[in-house]
Amino acid sequence: MDHRSLLLLGLLISQSQHGYQIHDFIETNLPFITDMKKATAYAHLEKLSKGKYIDVSVEQEGSRPPRKVYSINNQGMELFYQLLAENLAAADTVFYEGDIGLMFLDHLPVEDTVHYLNKRRKDLEKKHHAVQLTPLHDTSKGVNIAFQHKKKMLEAELSFLNETIQQLKASPDYNKEVE
Template sequence: MSRPLTPLALAVLRLLNEEPMHPYEMQQRIRDYSIDQVVKVAHGSLYHTVERLAGQGLIEPVETTREGRRPERTVYAITEQGRDEAYSRLREFLRHPAQEYPIFDMALSFLKMLPPEEAAQLLDRRTVRLEAQLAAHDTVLTNLAKQGLERVSVIELELCNARLRSELEFVNAVSEDIKNGRMTWRPHDRRNGENNDK
């Protein structure tokens, strides 16, 4: 194996572990199962990932069909090597916390660049968006539960919602602390020759 499986590659192998399918069907299932909520799926990246997995022998074409004037569709199946790699990578992801670099964490570390009033306003706007995301995720979870999916099939969405709730509570608290003067600073602004707060 030349390099570790990416999350998207693992998602493809997970889908093919259920049954053979073509990339368009994988794309549909990724949306239907809300996998795109936990795995970044950029335009064209799925097809590139499928090609790479096939080149590595982790999946293999089992059928090619054509309907009318549509382009050929190749159905892929997971190989034994692919199944072994998927299980190995999944175990690694579960066992070892990875160092991640969330953008919001970075933005908070630079908060002192802004005046406190502006920072509080921006955090308040973030809470509105977080509330909307949380409501949307709750709706998705409710709908998936109505479809009879087992909890283990939506556990990643539960974690996503728990993170959203936690972030929402934290952002609200920080915004309130700024507005009530419990958290203060003077922004550093070299344009005006200021170096107020290090």
């Protein structure tokens, strides 16, 4: 909730924008930070606007669909700083759905577990690769740090997975024939 408003406000600081534009920016540039959907972005912008945190002005080019251009105002800046402080100061609790599968790997033959975890690793490598390739045309220090964080966490996942797979393969009841 809060972090979505923070994101929208933050993006409006660098320039006034309309909803479509903001969502488009998020989708093409920040797919590793959030997957906020269009309808959600529009709804939040309207809510921020109703709360007087952002101002609206309707623009229109020719007979193209009119666009609502949002600009952050003083109240919005105050809210931004408040949300930013809260966000920076708190370590959000992250739950990993994948941990639940791990909990029950005793119920499978080691070979099967290794087979599935190898798939997980491939999946992960693809994601890691994608983050690597992200163009950082935005040279903002902060955005860079956020990307570094994301990359580091993916690498931790990858290193954990590799260790775990090795460990399982080293177990006495692992049948090497299946490879």
